[in-house]
Amino acid sequence: MGYRSGLKKWLVAAVIAPVMILSGCSGSGDSGSLDAGSGELNTTLRIALSADVADLKPSRDQGAAAMMLDTLIHRGLLGYDGNGDVVPALAESYDVNETNTEFTFHLREGLKFQDGSDLTSENVKKTLEFLASSDSGAKIFATMSDLDSVETPDAQTAVVKLKNPNVAFPAYLADTTAAILPEEAFSAEGTAWSGAGPFILEETNPGVSFTLKKNPDFYDAANVNFEDITITIYADGQARLNALLAGDADLMDFVPWESFSQVESNSDLVLDGQSGPWMYLHFNVSNGSPLANEKVRQAIALAVNRENVATSAFSGQATVTAGAPIAEGSEFYNAELANGWSQNVEKAKQLMAEAGYADGFDAVLLSSSQYAFHQDTALSVQPDLEAIGIRTTLDSPDWATRQQKAAEGQYDIAVAGSAGVVNDPSFLVNFVTGPAANNRSYGFDDPELNQLLAAGLTAAPGADRVAAYDAVQARIIETVPFASLVARTQAFAYTNKLTGFSNIPGFLTFESGYTLVGAKLAA
Amino acid sequence: MARFILKRIGLGIVLLWLVVTVVFLALHAVPGDPAAILLTSEGSGGVTPEALEKVRQQLGLDQPVLVQYRDYLLGLLQGDLGTSFRNTSSTVASYIGARLPNTLELVFAAALIAVVVGVPLGALAARRGGWIDTVISTLTTLGISMPVYVIGTFFVLIFALQLGWFPAGGFTEFSSDPIEHLRKLLLPAVALSFGITSVVARMTRSAVLETVAQDWVRTAKSQGLPRNTVFSRHVLRNSLNPVVTTLGLEIGSLLGSTVLVERVFTWPGMGSLLVDSVNARDYPIVQGVVIVIAALFILINIAVDVLYGVLDPRARH
Numbered sequence: 001m002g003y004r005s006g007l008k009k010w011l012v013a014a015v016i017a018p019v020m021i022l023s024g025c026s027g028s029g030d031s032g033s034l035d036a037g038s039g040e041l042n043t044t045l046r047i048a049l050s051a052d053v054a055d056l057k058p059s060r061d062q063g064a065a066a067m068m069l070d071t072l073i074h075r076g077l078l079g080y081d082g083n084g085d086v087v088p089a090l091a092e093s094y095d096v097n098e099t100n101t102e103f104t105f106h107l108r109e110g111l112k113f114q115d116g117s118d119l120t121s122e123n124v125k126k127t128l129e130f131l132a133s134s135d136s137g138a139k140i141f142a143t144m145s146d147l148d149s150v151e152t153p154d155a156q157t158a159v160v161k162l163k164n165p166n167v168a169f170p171a172y173l174a175d176t177t178a179a180i181l182p183e184e185a186f187s188a189e190g191t192a193w194s195g196a197g198p199f200i201l202e203e204t205n206p207g208v209s210f211t212l213k214k215n216p217d218f219y220d221a222a223n224v225n226f227e228d229i230t231i232t233i234y235a236d237g238q239a240r241l242n243a244l245l246a247g248d249a250d251l252m253d254f255v256p257w258e259s260f261s262q263v264e265s266n267s268d269l270v271l272d273g274q275s276g277p278w279m280y281l282h283f284n285v286s287n288g289s290p291l292a293n294e295k296v297r298q299a300i301a302l303a304v305n306r307e308n309v310a311t312s313a314f315s316g317q318a319t320v321t322a323g324a325p326i327a328e329g330s331e332f333y334n335a336e337l338a339n340g341w342s343q344n345v346e347k348a349k350q351l352m353a354e355a356g357y358a359d360g361f362d363a364v365l366l367s368s369s370q371y372a373f374h375q376d377t378a379l380s381v382q383p384d385l386e387a388i389g390i391r392t393t394l395d396s397p398d399w400a401t402r403q404q405k406a407a408e409g410q411y412d413i414a415v416a417g418s419a420g421v422v423n424d425p426s427f428l429v430n431f432v433t434g435p436a437a438n439n440r441s442y443g444f445d446d447p448e449l450n451q452l453l454a455a456g457l458t459a460a461p462g463a464d465r466v467a468a469y470d471a472v473q474a475r476i477i478e479t480v481p482f483a484s485l486v487a488r489t490q491a492f493a494y495t496n497k498l499t500g501f502s503n504i505p506g507f508l509t510f511e512s513g514y515t516l517v518g519a520k521l522a523a
Numbered sequence: 524m525a526r527f528i529l530k531r532i533g534l535g536i537v538l539l540w541l542v543v544t545v546v547f548l549a550l551h552a553v554p555g556d557p558a559a560i561l562l563t564s565e566g567s568g569g570v571t572p573e574a575l576e577k578v579r580q581q582l583g584l585d586q587p588v589l590v591q592y593r594d595y596l597l598g599l600l601q602g603d604l605g606t607s608f609r610n611t612s613s614t615v616a617s618y619i620g621a622r623l624p625n626t627l628e629l630v631f632a633a634a635l636i637a638v639v640v641g642v643p644l645g646a647l648a649a650r651r652g653g654w655i656d657t658v659i660s661t662l663t664t665l666g667i668s669m670p671v672y673v674i675g676t677f678f679v680l681i682f683a684l685q686l687g688w689f690p691a692g693g694f695t696e697f698s699s700d701p702i703e704h705l706r707k708l709l710l711p712a713v714a715l716s717f718g719i720t721s722v723v724a725r726m727t728r729s730a731v732l733e734t735v736a737q738d739w740v741r742t743a744k745s746q747g748l749p750r751n752t753v754f755s756r757h758v759l760r761n762s763l764n765p766v767v768t769t770l771g772l773e774i775g776s777l778l779g780s781t782v783l784v785e786r787v788f789t790w791p792g793m794g795s796l797l798v799d800s801v802n803a804r805d806y807p808i809v810q811g812v813v814i815v816i817a818a819l820f821i822l823i824n825i826a827v828d829v830l831y832g833v834l835d836p837r838a839r840h
Contacts, residue, residue, distance in 0.1 A: 052799070054609035063564030137562045137574035188581065189611055206613065206621060207799070208694050208791045232693055234789050235799070238676070242691035243789075246683045370802065371565060400555025400804045403563060407556075417565060430569050437569040438559065 040523035042497070043227040045516070048240045048249035052207045052233045056192040058185045059131050059177050061139035064253060064510045065233075067176050071513030072212055072229065073114075074179030074195035075219075077105050077124065077158075078170055082502035082515045084423055086174045090119065090196060090219065091158075100165040100458070101148075107156045112217040113182050114200045121152035123180050128160060130186045131178060139177040140421055142430055143169065165458040167465065168424040175421055176511055198224045198517050208233060225500075225520045244269065244493055250521060251494040251501065257317040257373075263493045272502065273317070276490030276509040277419035278325040279309065279377050281483040282431075282441040284409050291363075291412060292443070295355035297480035300413070301341040302348040304384045309485045313376035318486035324428060324473045325420075325484050327506050332425045332469045340477035341484070348388045360389020366411035367394060368402040377485065378415045385413070402438075409442035417488070419507040425469045427507070429453045432481040441481050449475045497522040524833075531828050535821045542817040543810070547595060550806045551588050557608050557804040558584065582608055595810070604814070605807035607800075615811035618796060623815065625694070626792035629784065630777045632712035634770065637719040642766065644720075645727025646759055649735070659724065666721030671780055675714040675787035682710060692789035711788040715780060719773045726769045730762035737761075775823070778816065 051065035056073070060066075079089040088094075091105040111119035131138045132147035146166060151159040162169065172178065185192050193201050198220065199212035210231040214224050232249065234240035237256035243249040245266070255263060255271065263271040281300065283291040290296050301322075310318035323338040352358060365385070367378035375396050385392050395411065396402075406414050418439050420427025431440050433450050452472045459468040476482075490509040494501060500519030504512045558578040562570040579585045583594070598605055604615035648659040683691035689710050695703040734740065735758055743753045782794025793812055800808040 054607065054613075054803075055611065057561075060562060061564055066564075134571045135573040135577040137570055137578065141571060141574075142569070191612065205694075205696070205791075206610070206618065207796065232789070234692065235795070236786050236789070239679075239692050239787060239789050242679050242684060243693065246687065246691040248690050248693060398555065398802060399565070400557075400560050400802065401553070403559050404554045404556050407559060434569055435572055438563060439569050 041225060042250075042521040042523045043225070045226045045229045045251065045498075045519075045521055046249045047229060047231045048234045048243045048252040049231050050233075050237070050240060050252075050254040051235060053210075054206065057137075058179075058181050058190060058192040059136050059138035059140075061177065067510040068253060068513045069210065069231070070176035070179060070192075070197075071511060072197055072199045072516065073201060074176060074181070074192065074197045076173055076176070076178040076180055077107075078174040079514050080174050080504055080508055080511050082504060084504045084506060084508045086170050089174075090180055094170070100167050100169070101162045103160045103162075103169060105158045105160065107158070108219050109156070111196060111219060113196050114194045114215055114217070115182065116217075117182060118155075119180060119196050120155040121158040122155070123182065124158040125150040125152050126183050126186060127178075127180045128158075140172045140175055142434065143172045143421075143426075164454070166426075167457060167459070167461055168422060168426040171422040171424050174511075176513075199226075199229055202228075220517055223518045225518070226516070229516075241493070244495070250498055251492060253492055255491040255493045257315040257489070260315070260317055260489075260491065263491075268496055269493055270496050270498070271491055271493050273489040273491035274503045274505045274509050275319050275327060275487045276507060277417055278321055278487045279313070279318075279373075279415065279417045279485040280321075280325075281381065281485065282406075282414050282416055282439070282481075283444070284412050284414075284442040286409060286443040289412065290355070290357055290361045293355045293357075294479050295351045296357060297483065298341075298478075299348040299351040299355070299388055300385065300390070301480050301483035302344045302351070303388045304381050304483065304485060305343055306485050308384075309377050309380045312380045313373045314486065314488050317489040317491075319489070321484040321487050323484060324425070324476045325487060326425055326469075326473070327423065327487070329505070330423065330425070332466060332473075334470050334473060337470065337473040337477060340473075341480075345384075345387055352388050357389065360391060362391050362393070363412035364395050364410075365392035366402060366405055366414040367396045368399045368415075369396040370399040370402075371417070373488070374402075374415050374417060377417075381415075381485070404438075406438040406442075407436055409436065411442075416482075419510070421507070423506040423508055425472065426453070426457055428472065428476070432476070444481050446475070446479050446481065449479060449481070495521075528829055531825045535825050538821055539814070539818060543596070543599065543814055544592075546810050546813045547592055547806075548588075550804075550809060551591070555804045557582060557806065560804050561608065581611070599814075604811040607808050608805045609803055609808075615807045618808055619793070619811055619815055622791060622793045622796045625790060626778065626781050626785075626794065628708065629712055629715060629781055629790060629792060630774060632708060633716035633719060633777060634774050636713060636716035637723045637770065637773075640716075641720040641723030642727050642759075642763075645724040645766075646731055646754075646762075648724070649728045649731035650754060656728075659728075663721035663724045666717045667725075669717065670783075671714055671718065672783045672787050674717050675711065675784055678710045678714050679787065692787070694789065694791050707788075707790075711784045711790050714787070715777065715784045718780070719770070719777060722773055723766060723770060726766050727762060730765050731758060734758045734762045775820070778819075 049065050049068060051063060053062060053066045053069055056066060056069060075089045077089060077091040078086050081087045090107055090111055092108045093106050095104045107121060113119050128147060128150050130136050131140060132144040138144060146162045146164050148161040148163045179195050181192055181195055184190055198215055198218045200215045201210060202213045203211040212229040214227050215221065218224060234243055237254065240252045241259050244252045260271060263269050283297055285292045306320040306322060310316055310320060322341040326332050326338065365378055365382065368374045378394055382392055382394065405411055416439055433445060436442055452475055456465060456468040456472055459465040492503050492512065498519060498521050502515050503509055558575045561578055562574055583591060607613050607615060607618060644659055648656040679691050682689045690707050693707055695707055697704040740753060740758060743757060781792050782798060784790065785792045785795040797809065797812045
């Protein structure tokens, strides 16, 4: 009996002891701290990021996670502040000519890349010319394709000339993908792991984490309060939130919509949400398709119940968008036009009849099972379409397949989610014109709308521009190149010890990493 | 015997070639353009045809499929699994080299827990019977039937968020911080072990009950040997053969179960690498992962075949 009892104790101890030891060991990633006068600051920030960035390529749109890294490693001529206003970055100032075709950028003194080499106007020229090349895959290519020349009268000055006026040009240069990079980044196998931003990539563990350290040569290094940033990849939204709740992370991106209330109810955390990317339907308007008839598209835009989309796909964390996606706070917001497609099923049926489709038709509704909110959006609009006689078959493949089918026009109606590059309404051009693409209606081309959009870029800021984009919005309401549904709330969550970080409003939400310069984390 | 082994190895190589071919052709047959995935994200789109073409050229996707297949096979013969589409400066071998040990560590930790917990539980249930047997049988039924992601999520809720004993997930290299590495390993390993522990416990219980009914056990007891000695030295030892066989088979199936645990606990293993790579249409990594897993299974099968041949010469024919 004594032997058995002793053995049992040893067995219990053998199992429990390591668990107790392991659980008792502190796993905190906290590191150094400094006294900043007003109190102890933690100099290490831990970010829980929603996706891995296998490789950072110059100028490409690689998604929200890559943009976070971009804002930390890179800087362009201009940047954004927490309100979404364009602010100086590598260029301490710039001048514009009267016709908005010539922009002269004055670089700061003593700029250096993270490899120690000088950053001069020649680097600006190389970067902008790369962004303007059609095979670069640049996110802002549509804007940069208007580049005429870049002159470099001296090492500190770059004169950028455009073929056509563009009032919104500075806003595009403030995007993270317009960062000024060393020349080697633009070679065939070039990467963008080095730049002139506030942090230097110190270590990467593919698919797991990134470790960044402060760049002492950054032009605004005095305002950078973190010595290190560790970024851990948590692809699953709940796992990411768990990391924040458990204290393993200080800041997380892409808070799942269903978890908003959980974060809000935690007094130690801050939920920072902004109305961001918008969901919409786009169409295959090839010849012979019922959707080539704009009355059918108008009927669809009037038939959908957007409140249902917001509730079913986004747990209510979305704003109804019944017109062109221009945020309410924008000077270009027009209340009447913004509600041009408010639900009116009877009028939608009437339009179907006028178009010759009183009995409706069959259609393929393309979505993607890889993103639950895309699929839920499709499921939400399906009965609305059925109500006006459009009998849809849901095609919900993985994202890669969805993208290919959308680009090749293998659909009738498609669910999409997207964001403009900038908050300026000039972004709309990407969704109504250009070669066949996964994010816009297949075969759609409206020369009148294209002209109106071009006029918006040349109009003088103020009343003229507002009037120009009123005309654009009215034309969109009429021709329905897309049918807006909702603007989804994009949220960050962070410990209340973090101050100074803010979620930049609108489509600029993914640029919010800019605001980590100046942010502080209390110890 | 040498001829038998060579024959098995030859068969294994043919099988591996078949796997490579099927995976290669299947990947190129499914829709989804790797170049488009590299150039667009969920919230964007609209790239120029020139940019797509340039990326396709860089990845070699502009070549006919048969040419790509030939080049891939030639690379394989030289031990080159290729480079990732998403990260052209990293080889597939380096990705697998970083992830495979993590998956194997998770699987073997789960197997170790299964042996340490499952065998005593099964033996206890068989020996004591009554309510103890009922409780253990109920627990093992739960362990087998509960999905691993439910167990994982439950663990995170209790041990990470409520009690704060362990991290909610993540990974730390053993070399950089061994204690932190083990802290992050424990919850996923225990979650993954629930199913296999239950199977081992049930198998042990059945095997012990069968052994106890043997005549020689009664003889041993009648000769006055202490009951504990009979049980621990003879009954349990003679019951472990089927348990070991089952454990071996279950370890194989655990390799396939890790993907869910890896997701819940953000453990960077082969499962999550495979899923991410399929979604990104990163053909070289998908092919590499499948080939490595297939090669492991084929090697294990060859080893088992050879062992059978050694134990039973009739099996060689």
